[in-house]
Amino acid sequence: MLRLTELRLPLHHPPEALPAAICKRLRITPRELVRHVIARRAHDARDKTDIQLVYSIDVNVKDETAVLARFRKDRNVQPTPNTSYRFVGQAPVGAKRPVVIGAGPCGLFAGLILAQMGFRPIIVDRGKVVRERTKDTWGLWRKSVLNPESNVQFGEGGAGTFSDGKLYSRIKDPRHLDRKVLTEFVKAGAPPEILTEAHPHIGTFRLVTMVESLRETIEGLGGEYRWQNKVDGIDIATDAAGERRVRGLHLRDGTYLEADHVVLAIGHSARDTFAMLHSAGVHVEAKPFSIGVRIEHPQSWIDRSRFGADAGNPILGAAEYHISHHCRNGRTVYSFCMCPGGTVVAATSEEGRVATNGMSQYSRNERNANSGFVVAIDPARDYPGDPLAGIAFQRHWESLAYVAGGSNYRAPAQRVGDFLAGRASESLGSVVPSYRPGVTPADLAQCLPDFAVEAMREAIPVFGRQIAGYDHPDVVMTGVETRTSSPVRFTRGEDFQSLNTRGLFPAGEGAGYAGGILSAAVDGIKVAEAVALSMMP
DSSP states (O other): OOOEEEEETTTTTTHHHHHHHHHHHHHHOOEEEEEEEEEEEEEEETOOOHHHHHEEEEEEEOOOOHHHHEEEEEEEEEOOOOOOOOOOOOOTTTTTOOEEOOOOOHHHHHHHHHHHTOOOOOOSSOOOOHHHHHHHHHHHHHHOOOOSSSSSSSSTGGGGGGGGOOOOOOOOOTOHHHHHHHHHHHHHHHOGGGTBBBBOOOOOHHHHHHHHHHHHHHTTTTEEEEEEEEEEEEEEETTTTTTTEEEEEETSSOOEEEEEEEEOOOHHHHHTHHHHHHHHTOOOOEEOOEEEEEEEHHHHHHHHHGGGGGGOOTOOOOOOOEEEOOTTTTTTEEEEEEEOOOOEOOHHHSSOHHHHHHHHTOOSSSSEEEEEEEEEEHHHHHOOOOOTTTHHHHHHHHHHHHHHSSSOOOEEEEEEEHHTTTTTSSSSSSSOEEEEEEEEOOGGGGOOHHHHHHHHHHHHHHHHHHHHHTTTTTOOEEEEEEOOOOOOEOOTTTSSSSOOOOOOOOTTTTTTTTHHHHHHHHHHHHHHHHHHHHHOO
16 A cells, blocks of 8 residues: 655545546556545645645555556655554563553553553542543632642543643654554544544543543553542662662552552642652753743634635634744743634632633634743743742742632733733723633733743734734733643653653653643553563563
8 A cells, every 4th residue: 555645635626636636646547546545634724815635645556566666756655654553562470560640641541551461550640530520620610619639630631631632743753653542542432533634633522531431441451540549659769779769659548559660640730749759859850831821812813814715614624823933032932732612721720829721622613712822931041940940930920810810710811902002901802701710801911920921012913913813902811821831850761760760650741751632642652661661571
């Protein structure tokens, strides 16, 4: 089978145009084309008057050798890659059960791969199963009641459950581990088109049922979950050679869990666990992240700006954008985690603080588009001196946002026109904010660093020249966005183990090695493989 890439056709092409284009591109007759399957479909809307669909096609032809010889120097005509997943081995008889801390995308796939290899992992999570967790999350959104152990950040499915459900990333993996993730998601109930769309997404409601299905698979293979059981301590011993090694975990319920292979997949908001590990001497370092707000526009504005007359075309769906600007003060402002047709959600996990995030359902049919509008920051410049200083930095601005919103989990919000003019908003305009439990008109400059405010004010008009209506005075910004990524990295070696603690395998976004559902899941697979290899004779 051949993989034909970069095959371009107009957005409105008829079905018969695709096989005709394949034959023309490969210089074969229709009789020589045996079968074709779409491997990937994207769109190119840089010219919104002539939007193109861009295909990768797997093709069977009668004489594959002749076609390959004809195009031997053409990188867009190659043998179809083998994307099937191959396990690194199977659990030896009597192997001690590995432990996975965290049931987000990384921990979920680490647990799944270990279970599929016969290791019967134990998965420990501080939160609740996804259905109960969803009720607690809605408790904050609807009633302003926060459960610090069961919320947007903590519980089955991790932070990605309450997000846009994007299933794409910038990782380049020659082993196609991302395909393993997508395939398992489809088995668990995801729509099959995520295997072919260039920018697949699922949405919160579908993620809930998929997470449950994957849990059932892991349990059916001998895996075990322990819910509402935060890891309060880690037992580390020094062996005769002077190496620190994990020996077990102290759980919140008072039990001691013996373990010498532990996957640390705790997510980017487990601040108390970061501190516990740092106190135990596990190697950790500060890591860059970003700070800003969520910015909302009517989705129809974004669609028209990106797609012109083809706005609303079901093939294109709700339009996205990715923009950035390097400012005069040396800062970079950029869009982050853009959620077409979605809502801004309360994402705090600590009492007395406000943090925002974005979420979409599979349909992406809510009124507004929202995106993080954030400024990149780094430890040396903004929170030097301590590996955990980034956490204190986040908490400071989240606490100010809590006060600015009214000290009741409402969030401070401001019209773009007022933000640019340097005045507090007293009311909001035509763009209705979607954040629940609600917003309070305020001055966002009171809960953001001065350098971020300066950079954001410079970037808004620049982005307005790229996306019509981006800088409209009634566009609403809701603060603050601080959880863009983990503020720390638990540094690991080539064997995926902690630099100074054998048997501890830092993984995923919380450990500083991923960003988003897909990359976190892929990292979980890699770490599970490393655990397996370290346990084999």
